[in-house]
Amino acid sequence: MPALHTEGVTAGYGKTPIITDISVDAEVGRVTTIIGPNGAGKSTFAKALVGILKPMAGRILVNDVDVTRMPGHEIPRHGLAYVPxxxxxxxxxxxxxxLEIGGFVHKGDSSAxxxxLFEIFPDLGKAHTKKAGLLSGGQQNLLAIxxxxxxxxxxxVLDEPTAGLSPAYTSVVWEQVARIATLNTAVVVVEQNVERALKHSDYVHIFVAGRDHVHGTAADISQLDLPSIFLGRSHAASTT
Ligand SMILES: Nc1ncnc2c1ncn2[C@@H]1O[C@H](COP(=O)(O)OP(=O)(O)OP(=O)(O)O)[C@@H](O)[C@H]1O
Ligand SMILES: [Mg+2]
Structure with missing residues (x-):
């Protein structure tokens, strides 16, 4: 079973679902990315994963543990982390x-x-005494990660880790994302930029109007007529 397994997740903010029947798996060592137009439900899905929204239907499993109905604050203990x-x-x-605050779930020595982490994110190591609010936007995102x-x-789960960043820093963040996947972690990224998503991800889901419109390997997805899909004109079937 993959580290994250979701089955038929339906969720929203009131009675009307915003996302419907979403099934996404994410494996350790891989980057799984959700793309799609504004308002497609990408962030809503991320919030449902981490317990901020309780699904109306479906299941969410983390390492085979069903976290669907767990209180949000218990979910990190089961191995699921979220960067809004x-x-x-x-x-x-x-x-x-x-970082010390982030370490509260992890038993053991936080300084080690x-x-x-400072080896992985050397810029943060250099700035370790600096107030987080004085870091650049990109560095703040890396700190959150x-x-x-x-x-x-x-x-x-990273919701738009490159939003608002310069192209140069966007590349830095994506390189780190790829590296994180090698740390025994499954990475789920929500991304606006299709080109970047296809370049850096292993597996891609395209959400359109609250549905998982199509999903497949980045190589498969890059063969599709993406502009049409984003404009809601195509009804491509899943490539898997
Ligand atoms: N707190 C909320 N209460 C009610 N409706 C919401 C709330 N947040 C989002 N929505 C609605 O849910 C729909 C999906 O929004 P969501 O933020 O999941 O989209 P998204 O794919 O992440 O978009 P973006 O690319 O703009 O970040 C939108 O119609 C939005 O207006
Ligand atoms: Mg969003």
Whole structure:
């Protein structure tokens, strides 16, 4: 069973579902990316995964444990970490303090884990005493990711980790995302930029109007008529 397995997840904010019948698997060592037009339900799916929204139907399994009905605060303990789209660091705390807070789920020595993370994110190591609010937007996003990794999650969900970043820093963040997948973690990314998603992901799902319109390997997906799909004109079947 993959580290993350979802089956028929339907969720929304009121009685009307925003996402319907979503089944996504994410495996350790791989980057699984959700793309799709604005308002397609990508962030809603991320929120349903991590317990912020309770699904109306379907199941979410993390390492074979059913977390669907668990209170949100218990879910990280089962190996699922989440980095929201905005406001993802404590701006008045230092880089190191942000990481220490992220380490609360992880039993053991947080300083050893922080040292490991500073090897992966050398810019954060250099700025470890700096207030997080004084970092660039890109570095704040990396800090948020590093904080989530403190708990050694088996699955990390990143909602638009490159939103608002310069092209150069976008590449830096994507390189880190690829590297995280090698740390015994399944990475689920929500991304706006289709080209980047296809370049850096192993597996891609395209959400359109709350449905998983099509999914497949990045190579398969890049063969499709993506502009038509994004405009809702194509009814391509799943490539799998
Ligand atoms: N808190 C909320 N309450 C009610 N409706 C919401 C809420 N958040 C989002 N929605 C609605 O749910 C739909 C899907 O939004 P969602 O944020 O999941 O889309 P998205 O694919 O992440 O879009 P984007 O690419 O703009 O981030 C939209 O119609 C949006 O208006
Ligand atoms: Mg979103």
């Amino acid at each position: 789209q905005n406001d993802n660091v404590f701006k008045r705390m230092s880089v190191r303090e942000n 884990r922080i040292a490991e 590093a904080r989530a990794l403190m708990a050694k999650p088996s699955v990390i």
